[in-house]
Amino acid sequence: MALPEGHAEGVSGIGLGQRPQTRRQKQIKLLWIGIWLAYLSAPVKDLLHGGHSDGVRILGCLGLVVFVVWYFALIFRTGRRETNGAVLGALAVLAAQSAVLSLFLGREWLVLFVYVSISAGAALPMRLARWAIPVTSALMTVIALSVPGGEAYLAGLLLPALLGGFAMTGVRELVRTTIALREARATVAQLAANEERLRLARDLHDLLGHSLSLITLKSELAGRMLPDHPDTAARQIADIENVSRQALVDVREAVTGYRRPRLPGELAGAQVALTAAGITADVPAEPDLTGISEECETALAWALREAVTNVVRHSGARRCSVELVRRQTLDGPTVQLTVEDDGQGADGSTYGNGLTGLTERLEKTGGELTAQPGRRGGFRLVALVPAGAGTGAGDEPIGSGA
Numbered sequence: 001m002a003l004p005e006g007h008a009e010g011v012s013g014i015g016l017g018q019r020p021q022t023r024r025q026k027q028i029k030l031l032w033i034g035i036w037l038a039y040l041s042a043p044v045k046d047l048l049h050g051g052h053s054d055g056v057r058i059l060g061c062l063g064l065v066v067f068v069v070w071y072f073a074l075i076f077r078t079g080r081r082e083t084n085g086a087v088l089g090a091l092a093v094l095a096a097q098s099a100v101l102s103l104f105l106g107r108e109w110l111v112l113f114v115y116v117s118i119s120a121g122a123a124l125p126m127r128l129a130r131w132a133i134p135v136t137s138a139l140m141t142v143i144a145l146s147v148p149g150g151e152a153y154l155a156g157l158l159l160p161a162l163l164g165g166f167a168m169t170g171v172r173e174l175v176r177t178t179i180a181l182r183e184a185r186a187t188v189a190q191l192a193a194n195e196e197r198l199r200l201a202r203d204l205h206d207l208l209g210h211s212l213s214l215i216t217l218k219s220e221l222a223g224r225m226l227p228d229h230p231d232t233a234a235r236q237i238a239d240i241e242n243v244s245r246q247a248l249v250d251v252r253e254a255v256t257g258y259r260r261p262r263l264p265g266e267l268a269g270a271q272v273a274l275t276a277a278g279i280t281a282d283v284p285a286e287p288d289l290t291g292i293s294e295e296c297e298t299a300l301a302w303a304l305r306e307a308v309t310n311v312v313r314h315s316g317a318r319r320c321s322v323e324l325v326r327r328q329t330l331d332g333p334t335v336q337l338t339v340e341d342d343g344q345g346a347d348g349s350t351y352g353n354g355l356t357g358l359t360e361r362l363e364k365t366g367g368e369l370t371a372q373p374g375r376r377g378g379f380r381l382v383a384l385v386p387a388g389a390g391t392g393a394g395d396e397p398i399g400s401g402a
Contacts, residue, residue: 033075037068039111043101046108060105067097067112074119087123088132094119095136102143107150110157113140117161121168129172133165203254211247215240260294261301263287267322270308274320277312279341282321288398292335296365296385300324300337303362303369303383306354307339310379315343317378325397326387333387334367335398342378358383 046052047060074090098112113136120132137158144150144157222236267283274281289297304322311320320341327334359369367385374380 029076030072033072039114040064040068042108042111043105046106050106050108052105056105060101063097063101067094067101067115070094070097071115071119074123084124084128088128091116091120091123091132091136095139099139099143102147102150107144107147107153110140110144110147110150110153113137113143114157114161114164117165118168121165122172124169126169126173129165129169133162133169136165137161204251208247208251211243211250214243215247218243260298261305263289263297263301263304266301266304267324270304270322273308273312279311279317280319282319284322284324284397287324291333291387292385293365296335296367296387299358299361299365299367299385300335300383303337303358303381304339306358307381310354310381311339311341311343315341315379317341317343323397327384331386334384335387337383338380340374340378340380342374342376344378355381 043060043064047057047064052060070090070093074087074094094116095113098109098116101112102109117133117136120136121129124132140157140161141154144154218236218240222233222240225233225236264285264287267285267287271281271283271285274283292300308320308322311317320339323336323338323340325336325338327336355369355371362369362383362385365385367383369384370382372380
């Protein structure tokens with residue numbers, strides 16, 4: 001009847017496993033829970049048309065309002081680290097209200113036990129819920145057999161009470177798993193960043209440690225020789241200049257290497273990015289890059305990154321496929337990267353800054369870029385770069401399935 005904290009993001013704007021923070025999010029959750037109160041129509045009809053006296057109606061309305069308020073309070077506080085004893089106590093109050101109202105007002109009020117069962121599944125850990133839900137259902141059965149005509153209602157309420165309660169335990173476990181995965185992902189990202197910083201520190205130390213030590217040593221030596229041996233000091237200064245120039249070249253090459261994307265890494269990153277965005281991804285892995293120059297590989301990696309970024313940000317797609325194949329053309333062997341999604345699509349007649357930059361990058365390698373509507377809707381981007389000789393003929397995939 002109600003979802004615990006963090007139901008579907010598309011419905012509420014609240015991520016799975018996240019508690020509503022703003023007033024608007026709380027209002028949305030209140031509305032979502034309130035929808036399921038429609039099943040209380042049976043008690044309401046009984047109050048209006050059940051032939052009860054005015055006093056009984058007033059007490060029944062009061063009891064129903066108290067039940068709903070207590071139910072909302074329990075559901076809204078789900079996951080806020082209350083003790084299991086407090087939650088069990090709240091559920092016992094709900095069960096007692098359901099029993100009293102059912103016994104005194106009739107079989108139509110047995111539906112309240114379904115809400116108690118749902119609350120048990122949403123608020124209790126599995127080890128307690130697996131007992132609380134059957135106990136609630138058993139109590140409903142006893143009450144149903146004690147009120148006139150209750151047997152007829154029991155068949156239609158017992159199964160929803162059991163299935164609904166245990167379904168909510170599954171949702172609760174899903175929420176807990178999602179929270180744990182989110183925390184684990186953040187930890188992995190932090191560890192990866194730390195490892196990258198350590199690698200950068202090691203590489204810079206290896207590149208500059210020797211050169212800077214040599215520069216320091218020769219500078220000290222030149223300073224001591226300068227008064228008495230200026231010619232020797234000049235040679236030392238010339239050596240310092242050569243060492244510093246070589247160190248500058250090494251640093252530039254290292255920085256270029258850090259900035260240059262590699263195709264295997266971009267394929268793995270595409271799989272992660274698409275999956276994280278909720279898009280079913282078909283991405284090859286372990287590409288065979290034999291005969292592909294470093295410049296061509298870099299161009300394909302940039303093309304893949306730009307295409308996947310556009311799919312994640314703008315397409316609204318549900319599926320995205322990445323294909324990497326060798327083709328034999330009239331101009332020689334080529335490698336073709338194709339990224340196609342089933343999203344909103346675009347006409348491909350105008351290129352943004354990203355696609356324009358990709359076109360220029362590919363043209364420098366002798367390749368080309370094509371962006372157009374997909375064959376079955378969506379958008380299709382094709383990047384073509386030349387491959388080395390002796391790479392075979394015909395269409396040949398160069399990456400194994402992910």
